[in-house]
Amino acid sequence: MAFRTDIEIARAAKKKPIQEIGAALGIPPEHLLPYGHDKAKVGQGFIDGLKDRPDGKLVLVTAVNPTPAGEGKTTTTVGLGDGLNRIGRNAVVCIREASLGPNFGMKGGAAGGGLAQVVPMEDMNLHFTGDFHAITSAHSLLAAMIDNHIYWGNELDIDIRRVVWRRVVDMNDRALRQITASLGGVANGFPRETGFDITVASEVMAILCLARDLKDLEERLGAMIVAYRRDKTPVYCRDIGAEGAMTVLLKDAMQPNLVQTLENNPAFVHGGPFANIAHGCNSVIATKTALKLADFVVTEAGFGADLGAEKFMNIKCRKAGIAPSVVVVVATVRAMKMNGGVARAxxxxxxxxxxxxxxANLGRHIENVKGFGVPVVVAINHFVTDTDAEVQAVKDYVEGQDAEAVLSRHWELGSEGSAPLAEAVARLADADTAQFATLYPDAMGLADKIETIATRIYRADGVVLDGKLRAQLKDWEDQGYGDLPVCMAKTQYSFTTDPTLRGAPTGFTIPVREVRLSAGAGFVVAICGEIMTMPGLPKAPAAQSIRLNAAGEIEGLF
Incomplete structure (x- = not known):
């Protein structure tokens, strides 16, 4: 059989009308807001009517630290969802939406690959249902209203040196990381330094993914800290009066998006915070809706388990009152070789x-996940270059970690190839042995929470947190924010802050460069090492290969 690219496979998919996908979940057509024929939003009224139903089993898919060799976490998530349906388990997939920045940069799309994809692939990786545009617009409205308030007399006595609300755009653009705004004279306001983050790092994105409903969304938006006065007291979004209009812009974006896999199984694709600079999970409302509609919900957390899974457990599960029954850690033979010192070539x-x-890298992730009280299955995502001896080496190692490793060929064979993985996951879930617990209690101090994550998850000797940052954390505790969890912003490529240190390094510390309070989202961000909240494009960005062909079809997306 001739090789087909992901986009060619997706384009050939035999999709069902989205109303049929909804009907399979018991969603009446009047509760679906269709965007074309193959995607729709699920209405809040229908979601509200599900609250008394029992929850299904939640399965989290995470991975080893990513390498250029590829791990296939989203591909495995989709393949496992299809595999569970194949073995007779009613399953729904819940994943994040794709950001335009990585699509046109280096990472590519976020819809899976091979025969384990969510479709429509092109739409999902581009504008989709407009959720990210709505988030960008809501964030930008607040930014404009802050500067407008200052321009018209600054009644709130905002110190323009302490405006902490930056701007966002859903694109990798390093030139915007630090800028000077309001140049050009009196008519343009008061010049000040500011900058841009990527949309997926916006607190508005985090809030949309953690809010229960529109009322909760508006309250959280109002609670965001946007600036400080000259007396250093905080100014909130609600002081500016922007939360109502922002909620209006986000009204439709708040509703989960329903699509389908290549095998016509349902998938919710909603929200998209990055895991290296944000909390890395799809929306709470999508996950909790899916849990009411299916026996199994398969969701993912971004990047390796040291980032995505840790934040899933300590932020999303804590905030949403949910817990996984099983965690799947995705690994590949290729990634293990790179962690073992082999060059990509x-x-x-x-x-x-x-x-x-x-x-050793895989083993540390297994041990960390088990530390949350949840059983682990390792999915060996199969590549054609894998040899039997290499696969067996991974299986033997995992068995020595008191866990099971299953070779999964979903990329090549779809649900037929993922059925063994699905059987293993279902068996563990049915055993109901999970005793989930977060890593730290709410009452622990903020600096201690940062230290706990660094030492127990990354295995660092400690953190480098200077006196100014410790004082800032103490001030937030005094203001009533001490119970919040911590969101670590750190390179995804290593347990350390050095992206070149693969494997399971020891004898290092985690330097914290900056701390930010996301009061509306409900967490404190610790920015570590040289991680950027606005990525840059690589030397040869993917955008150079993306175009329309003679038939008007998109080429180059991956």
Whole structure:
């Protein structure tokens, strides 16, 4: 069979009308707001009527630290959802929406791959239902209203040196990281330094993904801190009077998006905070809706388990009152070889010893996930270059960690290839052995929470947190924010803040460069090392290869 790209496979999909997908979940057509024929939003009225139904089982898919070799976490999430349906379990997939920045940069799309994809792939990786545009617009409205308030007399006595609400755009644009705004004279306001983050790092994105409903959304938006006065007291979004209009802009974006897999199984795709700079999970409202509609919900958390899974457990589960029954850690033979010191150009050659050496990274993630009281299955995402000896080396290592590793061929075979993984996950979920617990209590101090994550998840010797940052954390505790969880912004490529240190390094510290209070979302962000909240484009961005062909079809998305 000739090789087909992901976009070619997606384009050939035999999609069902979205009303049929909704009907399979018991969603009447009048509660679906269709966007074309193959995607729709689920109405809040229908969601409100589900509250008395029992919840299904929640399965979290996470991974080892990402490498250029590829791990396939979203592909595995989709494949596992299809596999569970294949073995007779009613399952729904819940994943995040794709950001335009990585699509046109280096990472590519976020719809899975091969025969384990969510469709429509092109729409999902581009404008989709406009949710990200709505978030960008709501964020930008608040930014404009802050500067407008200052221009018209500054009744709130905002110190323009302490405006903390930055601007956002859903694109990788390093030139906007730090800018000077309001230049050009009196008519343009008061010049000040500001900057842009990428939309997926916006607190508005985090709030949309954590809010229960529109009322909760508006209250959280109002609670965001946007600036400080000259006496250093906080100015909130509600002081500016922007939360109502922002909620209006986000009214439709708040409703989960329903689409389907290549095998016509239902998938919710909603929200998209990054896991290296935000909390890395799809929306609470989508996940909790799916749990009311299916026996199994398969969701993912971004990047490796040190970031995505940790934040899923300590932020999303804590805030939403949910808990996973099983965690799947995705690994590949190729990634293990890279963690074992093999160069990318040499990954095609068999190297069992390098696989064994690289498994230390996998082992640390397994141990960390088990520390939350949840059973683990390792999914070995199959590549055609994998040899039997290399696969067996991973299986043997995982068995030594008191867990099971299953080879999954969903990319190549769809649900037929993921059925063994689905059987293993269902067996563990049915055993009902999970005893979920967060890593730290609410009452622990903010600096101690940062230290706990660094030492227990990353295995650092400690954190470097200077006196100014410790004082800032103490001030927030005094203001009543001490019970909030911590969201670590850190490179995804390593347990350390050095992206070149693969494997399971020891003997390092985690330097914290900055702390930010996301009072509306309900967490404190600790920015570590050199991580940026506005990414840049690589030397040869993917955008250079994306175009329309002669038939008007999109080429180059991946």
């Amino acid at each position: 040499d990954l095609g050659a068999e190297n069992v010893e390098a696989v064994k050496a690289g498994c």
